[in-house]
Amino acid sequence: LPADNNWVENQIRPIATGRKNWLFAGSLRAGQRAAAIMSLVHSARLNGHDPYAYLRDVLERLPTQPASRIDELLPHRWQPASAAI
Template identity: 35%
Template structure:
C-alpha cells in the first residue's frame, strides 16, 4: 500500500494535474522523505506516526513563553531539568508531585554518597516506585 501511494504521488506530480501549490508541496515533501515515512514498515517497534511525541511536548511548546522569564541560562536549564523529570514521571505512570517528593527525600537522605545503584533506584521506570508514587 505504501509503495502504491508513493507511485501514485509521483504519477500525479509528473502529470501536473495538481492545481493547489500546497497540495503539490505536500506531495513533494512526502516523496522526498519516502524512506523515513516508511521506516515503520521495516521495524515493527517504530510507531507509524510521531503523534505521541508531539502530544508529549505540546505543553512545553504552549508554555515556552514562560521560559523567557527563567532569569538566566542556569534558571532555564533548571526549568528544563524539572520539566524532563515531570514528563518522565508521567510517561512511566507516576504522579509527578509524589515522584518529586520521593526524589527529594531519597536524594537528600543519600547526599554526598550517591552511587549509581541509588540513582537507578530513583529512576521513574523502577517498578518499586509505582506503589510509592501513584
C-alpha cells in the same frame, strides 16, 4: 483518518503555551534547571507515576540515598518508599 487533529493539538498545547513563559527563566542556568525538572516530571508521567508523588518521594529520599544507588530514583526504576520496604 480523522479530519481533525485535536488530540495532537491538545498534546502540544502545554509546550506552546509555556514557550513564551520560558523566555523569562532568569538566566541560562535557571533555564537548564527548569528543563531538568520538566524532563523528570514528564518522564515520571510517561512511566505511569503521579509526578507530585514521585518528586516528593525523591526529594525526601535524596539526602540519605547513597551515591552508588542514585539510579534507583530515576523514573523508570523508581518504586514508592512504601513499596520498597
